[in-house]
Amino acid sequence: MKNRYKKVYSLSHQAGYRNYTVKDLLDLKGRKKMTQINVISPAEASAAETAGIDMIITGTNRLKEIREAAPNTFLTCGPNYTGHETKEKMMKEVFELVRIGVDSIHTNSWNINFIKYLSEFKIPFQGHVGLVPMKSTWTGGVKPVGKKSSEAIKIYNDIKKLEEIGAWAVEVECVPEDVLGEITKKTDILTISIGSGKHGDIQFLFGEDILGYNLSSAKTPRHAKKYNNFNKIHEKLQKVRIQAFKEYQNDVQNKKFPSKNNVVLAEKKELEKFKKLIKNL
């Protein structure tokens, strides 16, 4: 696996190495099935990079650590719009993310005018259509979107709008496979499927669901595939932690810790001198 990374400048002019530029990704449309994973920790990010996952995406919480853990993987970050009441303030946060080293922004459920403003800076971004959790009250809750042709048309129009504004990709969530199949052929931007079938240019899953642990959802969603049982691994790990702390507690109570090799001693002469000194206090 030589020459996996190419030399690039990041959006904030840092020289570095990446697996893809945005142009590479666009050129690969229709030629290569790619993968994207949502990661929430440096450990997941680093594992994704080692495993050769094509793209990772994360929130703003641990971005810096995650960028450092996977410095060579195309990284998208999704800042929440609710902390920013104007497009200028929104951009201020985007610039901070760019400085940390993101390669692309996830615009999720932003105001369309904010997205247009972002595009004026030529900062690569991906949008989000179909079941968009933060907008799901408009589509009737947590359920598929696009089973009616009228809904499918709406999704198509949303994607075309994003394409016009200059998105490089769009996450398509819980849309019928055949619908995304048709749309993928009719758009130049990359379609990222989560629960929307195999015709997406990119398959997207949460690290959490691949690994099989549950933080954000009560159970692994139907569209996901679980490759391990990290709930169980975490449980085992916790048992080892408890055991370690119990052994320590026992050692202290039984005066087995600290032992001679854990301590320092004052010489006899100094000790006697000290005893005399404090006697008079």
Add this chain to the structure above:
Amino acid sequence: MKKKYKRVFSINNDLGYRNYTVRDIIQLKGKKKLTQVRVTNAEEAAAAEEAGIDLLLTGPGPEFSKIRKAAAKTFMTVGVPFIQNPSKREATKKAFEVIEAGADSLMCQNWNLDWMKHLSKFRIPFQSHVGFIPRRTTWIGGIRSFGKKANEALELFKDIKDIEETGAWGIEVELVPENILDIITKRTSLVTISIGSGISADAQFLFAEDILGQSKIEFPRHAKKYKNFNKILEDIQKERILAFKQYKKDVQKNKYPTKKHVISIDKIELNNFRKFLKKN
């Protein structure tokens, strides 16, 4: 091993359960060896409570509320950094914040004595720190034990007495000769908490990361490693990598997603949609 928790009001007036009140801890001086562990996340805190660790210490960072919830019944001391709170007023303000978040006691490391006296007027329990103090290393000439010479031991004793006078309940004593702390422990009403200062202290204190063997720095001589978490975490990371590799392979070989992962659409609706696309 059934643990007994007693009903208490926390300092911020929440009704709950705790293993100790500060009075219990003070009364156990000389009667029972206690343990204190410094935790940095909710998993460590929960494990410590489950293991029956007596006291917990942690920082006031964003993890604190999760840590408090994870070990809701263990006497918990929280550090209030002086450097971000450069006046008595600001330090007290931060102390109140930490108490509102559920601390049972504060760690006033490097605090000005006068600030501690002020805090004590609110009857807020706190512990402090003497001996080798990382931030004050420059005064003792580097990272070394403190109190091997009689005059240093005397200085240490006076420091402890000064802190006793402020109204503290406990004192972390770091890297002090065992036979010196032995003498001092008997001459102070403070609960002495040893880290690297020997067996005679009232309580033993270690970092969770050292107990677990998860430290990224060289392992300190005073600590005891009960597990090799660095190795365990490496193995888990291998599992992560493997899972992600399998996912990638599945996608490349069209093995994921399959029928059971996708949503289907009615033929009529699909045809309507196709007709629309043809026109656009």
